[in-house]
Amino acid sequence: MNAQSFIKHLMTDSKSLYKYFVEAQPVSLEDVKMSLMLAERESDVHVPDHHYRLGVEKTFENISHLGELFTVGLSEMADEYLSWENNTVYVNAERQNQWQLLLPYMPPLIMVSARIWKERPPCGMSTVEYISNYIIPNLRFTAIPSPHIRQLEELREREHGLCDLHMHLNGTLETDTTWQDFLLHPDRVYMELKVAADTGKVKEQYLQLSPYIKPLAFRRLLQVARVLRSVLCESLVSGEHGIGEELTLSVLLKQLSIADKKEPDSHHPMAYLVGKDCNPICMEAMLYVMVLEHLCRNNADDYTASLFHYYLLILGHTNKMLVQQPDSFGFEEFQKYTMNGFREHSEKEYRRRFLQIAGNKLGNIRLLEGRFSPKDSLLKSEGLIDRITIGWRELGRQRQNQGLGDGIKLELKLVAHLIKRPDTKPDEYVRHKWLRREIMHKATILAQLKKRNDNYSKMLVGIDAAASEFDAPPEVFAPAYRYLREHGYKHFTYHAGEDFFHVLSGLRAIYEAIIFLDLKRGDRIGHASATGIPIELWRDNIGEKMLIRQGEYLDDLLFAYHLIEHSNNQHLNNRLPYLELTINNFSYEVYGEHIPLRLLIESWLYRYKNPEADYNGTSVKSYRDIPLKYFLxxxxxxxxxxxxxxxxxxxxxAFAKDELVELQLMLLEYMFHHEIVIETLPTSNVVIGVHRDYTTYHLYNWLEWRKQGKLVPPIVVGTDDAGIFATNIYNEYCNIYCQFVYAKRMSTKEAIAYIEELHHNSRLYAFVTE
Ligand SMILES: [Zn+2]
Known part of the structure; x- marks a missing residue:
């Protein structure tokens, strides 16, 4: 526990937001102290209150006015994480992993602005000069700063950018950019939120993250934020602050609480000072710098401090709906971010996303494999690819404008991802009947695109299937994958082993993806976390007992039996007779009869088949192909x-801890022999998976096992959803490097050597050929 533990809750403090928004009352410094203490207490209720009280006292020792929350509290936190070198804001390398996990609490722009302000207070310089000297170089295309790590910068330069082999094009735009769209078009954003809010999981997310905020209330909050921003701007520029203080603030809060009217779209109020062409996030940073400078000079101006506090609280709550929160474990939590509609409006065009991931100097990316969801018609799919390529060309143009390029052509390759969905209209005889048909429909469109051998087909290099593994297993995609392989596609990947009930289920999903989808050498598995997570940590998270569907558990045990009997692991081979007995009992429970083990395994291996095609209309009981009968x-x-x-x-x-590790290693060995590549996505895996922070991130396990002589398949790196995880490919490599060097005490030489290997793999296994 330290000062940052409390200040980090400053923008997500829902009690203060409630007081401003619902009660229309000013919030005092004492209120904030109590809210921040309670917010931090929620992170661990086992720590006695006196420790928290002492922590608050220490945090607030130099804060005696509301404004100092920002000029002292926030600014000291920015100093802790960020450094200033050659007019550039960098993340302190030794704090990179922690910084990454701070971003769900506060979007980076406010922290970067605080750091710039601290180093370069805005005096003796015009606003335009200040923006062009300090703000634009740091915030031109993205507010997400990077650490200054020579080894990685050298690699990035030598390779002319890094390869990102797994990034979903939706879910990419960062909070600070999206926020500007929200304030520009609150009504349009509201329409998107309203549509999305009807789904069960999104309703759950609202309840969870912002209990009293619904789409309509969000629109009101955005309208309030717009007014607050204008009032702040006007008062800073005119120099008239805090007239009437308490009274004026109360009146203003009352007026804001009842304002709910449609207002015309309006640009950032700083635009008239700096010109409309300036990137809105740069104007926003300028506003933050001006507010901080004002509050520093007028520390008792509670009026301005309150407006700024209220404004940042609305932004902080919006960030909660855009960036996955550290207490949102598991894939289902992640899925709510992809469904809540918060990026829908902003992600209609692609340009800003590509510029953002390329970084402020546009040097981060050399090759991007962008995942997109194909549309249900050829024409619509072509239109989507057109929009994506227009955005990508803009990145090339901007690089040229900046004198970059040197004949290096950045590569964008597209991977179409099919979507896993739950079986909402169950059929009597076929699991996922309707999803199977929908997938095949999409597959025929993708086959048509490929057949034409034009620019579309050249860009479209691979197939993936994404979304929740709990909704549909690999077998559902098997007929489509096999069909697409016959129709021109050479590269396949599949999200598997990312989240699961039992770790065995995660391992089985990976194995099933490989064999049912007929993956070949150089094909990949996205995540495959089940093969690397620390088993004890996983068990600690779920407990000594767990619930599972009995059929899934039967399949897990069958898979384990199958894997073990093909291995030369003597210890586990000795366990097979016991395993057979357990399987026998479960087979009776699931199929209503005792089915010989061999038959069960054979019928399980038939699951790549299309049940609709294999059912010939006669009585299944008379089938001569017995495994097929049980498959049906x-x-x-x-x-x-x-x-x-x-x-x-x-x-x-069924298996003790060490035996589960043996099974992880067995599957890794299988993948190694078949040259199935793992795509690892650091922040996504740390936030969604079993981990609490980077110290246990399983890439390290894979490396350690290899050092012990175990066989581990090639690994490549990606960002997954760059906006939802507030990252980019360079920062993801930094996260790996910093975990190795600072958390694991690995030498920098060894860390960079391994990172070079990862990047080499990315170039080697990229889906670049058609
Ligand atoms: Zn993904």
Whole structure:
């Protein structure tokens, strides 16, 4: 616990926002102290209150006015994480991992602005000069700063940018840019939020993150933020601050609480000072710098401090809906961010996303494999690819304008991702019947695009399937993958082993993806976290007992049996007779009869088949192909009902901790022999997965195992959803480097050597050929 532990809650403090917005009352410094203490207390209720009280006292020892929350509290926090060198703001390398996990609490622009202000207070210089000297170089295209790590900068320069082999094009735009769109078009944003808010998971997210805020209230908050920003700007420029103080503030808050009217779209109020062509996030930074300077000179001006506080609280709450929160574990939590509609309006065009991920000097990226979701018609899919390429060309143009390029052509390759969805209209005889048909429909469109051998087909290099693994297993995609391989596609990847009930289920999903989808050498698995996570940490998270569907557990055990019997692991081979007994019991529970183990395994291996095509209309019971018969039974509703029954198991019941590690290693070895590449996505894996921070991130395990002589497949790196995780490919490499060097005490030489290998793999295994 330190001062940052409390100040980090400054923008997500819902109690203060409630007081301003719902009660229309000013918030005092004492109110803030109490809210920040309670927010920090929620992170660990086992720590006694006296420790928190002492922490608050220490945090606030130099803060006696509301304005000093920003000029002292926030500014000291910015100093802690950010450094200033050659007029550039960098993240302190030894704090990079922690900084990354701070971004869900506060978007970076306010911190970067505080750091700039501290180094270069805006005096003796015109606003335009100040912006061009200090703000634009640091915030031209993105507010997400990077650490200054010579080894990685050298690699980036030598390679003319880095390769990002897994980035979804949606979910990329960062909060500070999106925020500007929100304030420009609150009504349009509201329409998108309203549409998305009807889905169950999004309703849950609102309840969870902003209990009293719904889309309509969000629109009001945005309108309030717009007024606050204008009032701040006007008062700073005119020099008339805090007239009437308490009274004026109360009146203003009351007026704001009832204002709910449609207002014309208006540009950033700083635009008239600096020109409309200036990037809005640069204007916003200038505003922050001016407010900080004012509050520093007038520390008792509670009026301005309150307006700024209220404004940042609205921004902080918006950030909560845009960037995955550290207490939002698991894939389902992540999925809410992809569904809540918050980026829908801003992500209609692509230009800003590409400039953002390329960084302020546009040097981060050399090759991007962008994931996109194909549309349901050829024409619409072409239109989408056109919009993406227009955005990408703009990145090339901007690089040329900046004198970059040197004949280096940045490469954009597209990977179409099919979407996993739940079986909402269950059929009597076929699991996921409608999703299977939808996927095949999309596959035929993708095949048509490929066939034409034009620019579209040259860009479209691979196939992926994304979204929640809990909704649809790999087998559902098997017919489409095989069809697409026959229709011109050479590269395939599949999201698997990212989140799961039992770690065995995660391992099985990876194995099923490889064999059911017929993955070949050089194909990939996205995430594959199940093969690397620390087993003990996973068990600590879920407990000694767990719930699981009995059919899934039966399949997990079958998979384990199959994997073990093909290995030369003597210890686990000795366990097979016991495993067979357990499988026998479960087979009776799921299929209503005792089915010989061999048959069960064979029918499981048939799951790549299309059940609609294999059912010939006669009685299944008369089928001569017995495994096929059980494969079809597996699809029947009657079996499904038994399969779905929830049971309680011992987490380490079938396999002890060390045995599960053996199974992880066994699957890694299988992947190594088949040259199936793992795409690892650092921040995404740390935030979604079992980890609490980077110290346990499993890339390190893979490296350690290899050092012990185990066989580990090639690994490549990506960003996943650059906006939802507030990152870019350069920063993801920095996160790896900093975990190795600062958390694991690895030598910088060894760390950079391994990173060079990862990047070499990315070039080697990129899906660049058609
Ligand atoms: Zn992904």
């Amino acid at each position: 039974f597996y699809h029947w509703k009657e079996t499904r009902d038994r399969y779905d029954k929830i049971i309680e198991i011992e987490t380490f019941g």
